Amino acid sequence: MRLIDRYILGKIWPPAALAALVICFVVVGGAVRSQMRELLERIPMTQIAVLDILRIAFYALPTLVGYIFPITFLMGIMFVFSRLAQQNELTAMKAAGVPLKRIVLPVIIFGAMLSGIAFVVADQCQPWAYWRLMRLVTTDMPLRMSVEMLPTGVMHEYGEWRVYLGRRDPGGILRDIVILQPEEEGANAFYADRARVVEIDGRKHLELEHGIFIPRDPHRHFMFESLVKAAPTPATSKAPGANEGMTIAQLCGEERRLRKQFDETGALPVGIDLRKVRLEIKNRLAFPLMCLAVSIVGAPVGARSRRAGQSFAFTIGLAIIVAYFVLRKLMELPLLLPLSATVALGQIPNMMLCMLGIVLIWRVDRV
Incomplete structure (x- = not known):
């Protein structure tokens, strides 16, 4: 050059x-x-x-x-x-x-x-x-989204759940939690005063405390002191x-x-x-x-x-x-x-x- x-x-x-x-x-x-x-x-x-x-x-x-x-x-x-x-x-x-x-x-x-x-x-x-x-x-x-990090005061779609968090304590304890689990003939509802995320066998679970479970048939509802539910996988979308x-x-x-x-x-x-x-x-x-x-x-x-x-x-x-x-x-x-x-x-x-x-x-x- x-x-x-x-x-x-x-x-x-x-x-x-x-x-x-x-x-x-x-x-x-x-x-x-x-x-x-x-x-x-x-x-x-x-x-x-x-x-x-x-x-x-x-x-x-x-x-x-x-x-x-x-x-x-x-x-x-x-x-x-x-x-x-x-x-x-x-x-x-x-x-x-x-x-x-x-x-x-x-x-x-x-x-x-x-x-x-x-x-x-x-x-x-x-x-x-x-x-x-x-x-x-x-x-x-x-897939990195975690249920305990969802903003409070709003209903969220999390996998197959609909989740509402009332508030979150500094220690990570969730307060006033509502979970709706839609099914073909209705929805199961979980209400709990408090909840926390625990890991069992490498998978995240939600431990609910002091709550009530209302299934599709409301006559079969019951109250519980502690209930552990496996958290669903967050929903992903298909790449176009x-x-x-x-x-x-x-x-x-x-x-x-x-x-x-x-x-x-x-x-x-x-x-x-x-x-x-x-x-x-x-x-x-x-x-x-x-x-x-x-x-x-x-x-x-x-x-x-x-x-x-x-x-x-x-x-x-x-x-x-x-x-x-x-x-x-x-x-x-x-x-x-x-x-x-x-x-x-x-x-x-x-x-x-x-x-x-x-x-x-x-x-x-x-x-």
Whole structure:
């Protein structure tokens, strides 16, 4: 790598890294908030540790690389080339016989490398992270929930039980506890003045004291001084089989299966699922190539903002990102198109950015 290549790329990565931190905080934070809202409907906040939140953020990150890589890379390019233009470094390089097309070349090569990395992350890391995230929020965290840690004053669904805790003593003794055990023909009810959790043969049990048991037949109720009941296993939810958890090869196999099924039945739900799979394949191929597209258009646009300043360069960069996603949305036609047409439409925003960048690079020596 020549000195000029190291110089350009060395100036790009600090602002790009700073932009990546900010965007990761915003985008990943939104994903974490979305997962937390769903979790809090089933799990009390006291059962969620800081480590759980960090794991959710870590597993959500690979699914957002398609957004983070190109946006941060474009911001870094715009910042550096705008500053080089303002400080007349581009003019000095041109006077030294270095064409601006040559200055842009390492940026484009690095953008192509980022596209390759983003493709691998989307194809391999995203499915892995998706299923780890689903296992965490649907199985691991619910199974850690303990009955003695349930918030007081509210009826909770705990496994097959409905549990109400009046209050909790500092020593962990539960007071004024109500347990409803639904069955097909009614429900058994347990009322106790106090209770505590004990472990018998490696399984948690609830020892109720000074209470009354009312079965489905209320005439058979009886009072008890002490009653031990095995606590049920906390309810878990089934992880949805989403397209995000498939590799491109698996998505293509699913697309062939749904296409055959749709050709045979013509069922609308199958057609909807087929369209979703095709859109997912389109996004897996389009988002990684966005890194290459923004590298082609970002450098010449930044170089032309010499008089306007870096604020203008950032504004133009944001405008490019907004235009890209608006155009991408417009290309998602509400039709069931063939896979080839769906993928081709998904590449139109990338191709338009590339063509704009090529035109500007061709004219960039006029800067």
